[in-house]
Amino acid sequence: MGKNEKVAVISTGMTEFGDLYEYEITGIANLAIYEALNNLHIKKEEIESLYVGNMGSHLFEGQENLGNLIATYAGLTCPAFKIQAAGASGAVALRNAVKGIQSGSKELVMVLGVEKMTEATKQHEAQLALASGLDTNWETRMGATLASLFAIMARAHMREYGTTREQIANVVVKNHYNASLNPKAQYKNRVRVESVLRSKLLSDPLRLFDACALSDGAASVVLASEEVAYSYDSDPVFIYQIKQGFAPIALHQRESLTEFSGTKFAAEKAYRDMGITAADISLAEVHDIFSIAEIIAIESLGLVEKGKGGFATENGDTALDGSIPINTSGGLKGRGAPLGATGVAQIIELFDQIKGNAGDRQIKDIKYALAHSMGGTGGTSVVSILGR
Amino acid sequence: MSLGILGYGVYIPRYRISVHEIARIWHEDGESISKGINVIEKAVPAMDEDTATISVTAVQNALRHSGLSPSEIGAIYVGSESHPYAVKPTAVTVAEAIGATPHLTAADLEFACKAGTAGMQMVFGLVAADEIRAGIAVGTDCAQGRPGDALEYTAGAGGAAFVIGKNKPIATLEGMYSYTTDTPDFWRREGARYPSHAGRFTGAPSYFRHTLSATQGLLDKLGLSLNDFDRVSFHQPNGRFPLSAAKALGIPLEKIQDALCVRRIGNTYSASSMMGFARQLDLAKPGERILLVSYGSGAGSDAFSFVVTDEILEKRERSIPVDKYMDRRTELDYALYAKHRGKIIMK
Amino acid sequence: MGVARSWRTQKSRYRLTGSKCTKCGALYFPINIVCIKCTSLDLEEFQFSGKAKLIEWTRVDEAAKGFEHLVPYYFGIVELEEGVRISTQIVDVVDENILQPGLQLQMTFRKLGEGTEEGIINYGLKAEPVDW
Ligand SMILES: [Zn+2]
Numbered sequence: 102m103g104k105n106e107k108v109a110v111i112s113t114g115m116t117e118f119g120d121l122y123e124y125e126i127t128g129i130a131n132l133a134i135y136e137a138l139n140n141l142h143i144k145k146e147e148i149e150s151l152y153v154g155n156m157g158s159h160l161f162e163g164q165e166n167l168g169n170l171i172a173t174y175a176g177l178t179c180p181a182f183k184i185q186a187a188g189a190s191g192a193v194a195l196r197n198a199v200k201g202i203q204s205g206s207k208e209l210v211m212v213l214g215v216e217k218m219t220e221a222t223k224q225h226e227a228q229l230a231l232a233s234g235l236d237t238n239w240e241t242r243m244g245a246t247l248a249s250l251f252a253i254m255a256r257a258h259m260r261e262y263g264t265t266r267e268q269i270a271n272v273v274v275k276n277h278y279n280a281s282l283n284p285k286a287q288y289k290n291r292v293r294v295e296s297v298l299r300s301k302l303l304s305d306p307l308r309l310f311d312a313c314a315l316s317d318g319a320a321s322v323v324l325a326s327e328e329v330a331y332s333y334d335s336d337p338v339f340i341y342q343i344k345q346g347f348a349p350i351a352l353h354q355r356e357s358l359t360e361f362s363g364t365k366f367a368a369e370k371a372y373r374d375m376g377i378t379a380a381d382i383s384l385a386e387v388h389d390i391f392s393i394a395e396i397i398a399i400e401s402l403g404l405v406e407k408g409k410g411g412f413a414t415e416n417g418d419t420a421l422d423g424s425i426p427i428n429t430s431g432g433l434k435g436r437g438a439p440l441g442a443t444g445v446a447q448i449i450e451l452f453d454q455i456k457g458n459a460g461d462r463q464i465k466d467i468k469y470a471l472a473h474s475m476g477g478t479g480g481t482s483v484v485s486i487l488g489r
Numbered sequence: 490m491s492l493g494i495l496g497y498g499v500y501i502p503r504y505r506i507s508v509h510e511i512a513r514i515w516h517e518d519g520e521s522i523s524k525g526i527n528v529i530e531k532a533v534p535a536m537d538e539d540t541a542t543i544s545v546t547a548v549q550n551a552l553r554h555s556g557l558s559p560s561e562i563g564a565i566y567v568g569s570e571s572h573p574y575a576v577k578p579t580a581v582t583v584a585e586a587i588g589a590t591p592h593l594t595a596a597d598l599e600f601a602c603k604a605g606t607a608g609m610q611m612v613f614g615l616v617a618a619d620e621i622r623a624g625i626a627v628g629t630d631c632a633q634g635r636p637g638d639a640l641e642y643t644a645g646a647g648g649a650a651f652v653i654g655k656n657k658p659i660a661t662l663e664g665m666y667s668y669t670t671d672t673p674d675f676w677r678r679e680g681a682r683y684p685s686h687a688g689r690f691t692g693a694p695s696y697f698r699h700t701l702s703a704t705q706g707l708l709d710k711l712g713l714s715l716n717d718f719d720r721v722s723f724h725q726p727n728g729r730f731p732l733s734a735a736k737a738l739g740i741p742l743e744k745i746q747d748a749l750c751v752r753r754i755g756n757t758y759s760a761s762s763m764m765g766f767a768r769q770l771d772l773a774k775p776g777e778r779i780l781l782v783s784y785g786s787g788a789g790s791d792a793f794s795f796v797v798t799d800e801i802l803e804k805r806e807r808s809i810p811v812d813k814y815m816d817r818r819t820e821l822d823y824a825l826y827a828k829h830r831g832k833i834i835m836k
Numbered sequence: 837m838g839v840a841r842s843w844r845t846q847k848s849r850y851r852l853t854g855s856k857c858t859k860c861g862a863l864y865f866p867i868n869i870v871c872i873k874c875t876s877l878d879l880e881e882f883q884f885s886g887k888a889k890l891i892e893w894t895r896v897d898e899a900a901k902g903f904e905h906l907v908p909y910y911f912g913i914v915e916l917e918e919g920v921r922i923s924t925q926i927v928d929v930v931d932e933n934i935l936q937p938g939l940q941l942q943m944t945f946r947k948l949g950e951g952t953e954e955g956i957i958n959y960g961l962k963a964e965p966v967d968w
Contacts, residue, residue: 229901238845239866242837242948243960244896244903244911244925252894253913260892260937304911305895353913353921358892503928503968535927536906537946541959545945573957582959586850586945817968819930828905835905 108199109330109337110322110487112141113449118318118437119287126158126167126217127174133319134175134213141333143323149207151181152198154191154214155441158183160230162220171213187234187476188390190214191320191444192483196343198324208326214445215319227315231440234477236351248312250352250478251391252304257358258393259306261408266306268411270297272392273310273434275420280431282421282461287316287437297392311392318439320446338455338487340448341469342371346482355479359408363482364401364473371484372403379403382486383467384425384454386447388475389432395419398473399427402484421462429454429462444474444483451487492617493658494651494795495557496804498550499767500543501647501754501814504533506826508642514823515637522642527728531645531755533821533829534631538646540569541579544629545586547648547760551625552587554808555652559588562652563621564612565595568604568628568759570677570684572597583627593621601675602724603785604628605649605759610665610791612653623654630758635683636832643727645755647814649763659801660770660779663794666707668699675786686786695788696726700734703790704782711794715740718794719777722765724784725751731765747772753815768811773797837948837958847881849960852943854920856882865920886943888914888963893926893935902949914941914963925962940966 114136116129124132130153138145151172158164168181186193191214198212221227232241235250258264274294280286292310300309330337346363348355355362372378385404389395396410404425405413413419419427430436430450433443451470453459469488475481507530512519523529534543544567552559567580580595598604598611605628612624629648634640674695677684687695700723708714721744723731728751735745748765750757757764762783769779774797781793827833847853848866855864857871858878865884870877893912896903903909910926912935927946929935941963948958 232900238841240923241900242958243923244900244906244909244949245923246896246898246900248898249894249896249900249911252896253892253911256894257892302897304897307894351923353891353923358913503930535946537925537927537948537962539947539957541957542945542947549945577956582850585846586959588851813968819928831905833905 106203107327107339107341108202109325109327109334109339110448110452111325111330111333111337112137112143112323113321113452114140115285115320115446115449116318117285118316118439120219121317122219126162126164126215127171129217129317129319130171130213130215131175133215133321134211137211137321137323145175145177147209148177148179148211150179150198150201150210151177152194152210152212153181153183154194154212154444155183155216156185156187156190157216157230157233157440160233161218171215186481188388188440189444189474189476189481189483190441192472192474192485193345193481195444195448195485196345196483199340199343202324202326208329210324211321212324212445213319213321214442216439216441217317218315218439219317240351246304247478248303248307248391251393252307253352254358254397255306255393258397261359262411264396264411266298267294268415269311269392269396270294271414272389272395273297275414276389276428276432276435279421279429279462280435283431283436286431286435287314288431288435307391307393313390313433313438316437316439318437318442318446320442320449322445322448336489338452338489340485340487342375342486344371344484346484348480348482350477350480352478359397361397361401361475361479361482363479364398364475364484367482367484368402371486375486377469382425382469382471384429384464385427385471385473386430386432386450387427387473388443389428389434390438390475392434395427395432402471402473421464426464429459429464447472447474448485448487455487455489490655491658491661492613492655493661495623495654495656495658496551496555496652497650497767497770498547498554498809499647499649499764499811499814500546500550501532502534502538502543503817503819504535504821504829505530505818506533506821506823510823511642525729526642527732527752528643528755529752531643532647532757533826534646536829538631539573540571540629540631541573541582543631543646543648544579544583544627544650547629547650548583548587548625548627550809551650551652554804556804556807557623557652561623562589562625563593564615564624565589565593566598566608566611566626568598568600568608568626569630570599570601570604570758571631571633600789601785601787602726602758602761603783603789603791605763606781606783606791609651609653609793613662613665616654623652625650625652628759628763630760632756632758633683640684640686643751643756645757647754647757647760647764649760649767651763657800658798659804660795660797663796664707664711665791665793666703666710667789667791668703668706669789672788674788691786695786696730696784697734697737699788699790700724700782700784701737703792704738704780707792707794713794717778718780719744720747720769720773720779721745722748722762722769722779723782724762725749725765726756728752750811750815764811770797770801771810771812773801775799775801839956842956842958850945852884852886852961854882854884855879863918863920865916865922884916884918884920887917888941888943890935890937890939890941891915891921892937895932902951905950910935926964927962928964934965942966
């Protein structure tokens with residue numbers, strides 16, 4: 102089996118993202134799992150493996166062995182296990198599922214991204230869980246927060262490229278706008294640049310509105326080999342490439358503060374292996390865990406020129422009607438950021454866009470669509486390219 | 490080879506609160522209080538500083554000044570009444586931080602404001618007995634004064650460390666003498682947040698009796714008179730007591746005034762007389778004789794006589810003078826001071 | 837920080853002790869047991885001087901757990917003069933305007949997070965401006 106073997110996304114399921122207090126983690130998992138199964142009348146017995154992407158069930162609710170737990174409550178008896186890579190958990194789970202099919206050992210598998218963050222009602226519990234994706238010994242214990250590290254990147258980007266605070270705020274404005282058109286988004290309210298700049302300071306220059314809020318949610322996709330896919334869908338959506346890139350876990354260990362080198366590596370490899378360039382990408386979902394992350398991500402992906410991410414955002418290049426729409430779903434910021442679910446939710450947005458089911462946020466004439474997910478401050482990056 | 494001080498170093502946190510500002514909060518007359526205690530302001534530690542951190546920096550400065558390497562240090566004694574732990578020594582943290590572990594002895598000492606000089610005596614003893622080649626005595630405090638109490642105006646923060654040995658001292662030890670009684674002028678019971686004091690009882694029967702008696706005892710022991718001394722540092726609970734003691738002994742102002750760090754950093758408790766001594770050493774010329782007399786409530790005084798050597802000139806460029814730390818200052822208002830001193834309960 | 841971890845990392849946290857590869861000379865902070873450049877296991881302890889320069893910084897208004905009492909505090913990435921970068925708090929910053937990349941810093945011994953009343957106190961190094 103060659104590495105170029107296409108793997109299809111044949112069905113998807115997703116809960117709303119937000120404060121889902123009335124559900125257990127197994128409850129939201131079931132909503133996503135059964136939506137994906139029932140859409141195409143797939144029997145649960147047909148699923149050969151369940152890949153669960155989750156960042157912090159242990160920290161948020163003291164639960165591990167999550168694959169087994171979710172499989173039990175979903176009535177799945179196939180092999181099930183959790184994959185953890187901080188914010189990239191869902192995307193790394195997806196990548197391993199793709200590899201499972203590409204290896205030829207499986208034909209139909211499910212990827213579930215799930216996170217239940219509202220179990221931590223105390224702010225510091227949640228904050229500690231979020232910070233667990235950093236180098237706890239040499240970043241967190243020295244006083245780092247996730248916000249402080251992205252703030253350092255923001256400062257460096259502003260210093261090196263003249264990016265303005267307003268440009269960074271425009272990421273938030275755009276993503277909230279996109280989310281307002283997304284029925285499943287957590288934050289459907291539109292915001293203005295001034296409200297971003299007036300929100301509470303977290304870590305200068307980043308403010309509360311630059312950050313993602315705690316969220317519950319689950320997203321699932323059913324993946325199939327090319328052959329099996331055609332038995333369900335005559336015109337399937339394929340994952341053509343899914344690459345994982347590495348950078349050191351701690352920001353201070355990296356060469357550059359204004360680039361996600363792992364993202365750049367993964368994207369360039371994906372383009373090369375596919376024989377395309379960034380110009381062939383029609384839209385992208387990127388990991389906007391903080392506003393500045395979207396700016397650095399689109400530069401690292403080659404979707405905009407290095408250093409021009411802020412300007413491109415301000416000009417509207419990344420808006421729904423721009424030259425390269427980014428985070429049409431609303432992104433982590435607007436759609437919601439249940440961490441382990443985000444990498445899978447991105448795939449669902451691209452699936453809907455490619456299928457022409459994105460409603461008011463539909464992008465026309467899609468050639469290829471790209472998803473970018475990250476763990477921590479960019480130590481783990483996953484880049485996927487989808488298309489028909 | 491003569492017994493003496495091989496190097497010294499101090500550390501004073503950069504924050505200050507003025508007597509006026511404290512008086513403003515309690516509706517007292519700052520002008521007359523400041524005049525009465527002869528103190529302008531006091532040093533306040535940063536929120537992440539405590540007796541251990543202050544000791545470490547003072548010891549690092551002292552070690553650099555001495556020219557010794559950490560492995561040559563055979564003993565570290567930290568004298569303080571504000572050790573961070575009730576049980577667990579500060580001295581081991583200091584030893585570890587400077588890289589002197591594991592081949593040394595270490596302990597914390599407590600004797601109100603004279604625990605630092607008690608440490609000096611112990612190190613002198615170990616070196617004199619040839620048990621160790623060199624050792625370090627530190628006096629450090631982050632003094633706590635009950636809000637609104639007279640002590641709040643003076644309870645400062647700082648540390649002074651002395652490296653003691655025999656090889657090329659900057660000041661040789663001529664002799665030491667102590668005067669000790671059970672005199673309850675100041676105390677803090679286990680578990681109590683702030684110390685208590687006996688008001689005016691802290692004066693005549695306490696500070697003055699012990700300071701003057703220890704001085705006299707040392708003079709008698711060494712066959713010296715006060716005229717033989719060029720510089721003096723007494724314990725400085727405020728800016729008034731050491732001057733009164735000097736006056737009672739007939740010591741002219743110019744011999745003691747250089748030691749009066751208390752006016753600008755407050756009473757640094759275990760560091761107080763040692764800080765004054767350090768400033769005298771900053772300014773001393775070879776051949777000068779310096780008198781150091783500590784006082785610790787409870788009560789006791791340790792008196793020392795030192796003669797400055799030519800080595801002091803050689804090593805001076807490696808030292809950070811007391812003035813450099815005293816001149817480095819950022820003023821706090823009472824609200825920030827309360828935050829710095831952990832008086833705001835956060836959980 | 838747990839007791840064992842606090843104890844184990846003391847040399848690096850208290851004294852800025854790292855490792856040097858005896859084969860290729862690569863430097864590491866904190867102490868490492870393998871050289872990730874040449875894969876040698878032959879590393880020796882290396883003492884960093886504590887002189888550093890500022891790379892980039894931020895002012896933290898929403899603190900990490902255990903650091904709440906310090907708010908606002910400065911946090912940054914600094915480069916040790918030997919070329920290795922670390923994350924650290926920057927203390928005794930009276931005027932934020934001095935915090936420009938390249939600012940000369942030195943390491944100073946401070947308390948890390950506050951910890952609990954019953955737990956151990958964690959100490960470590962933070963950066964302070966060289967010029968007072
Ligand atoms: Zn090597």
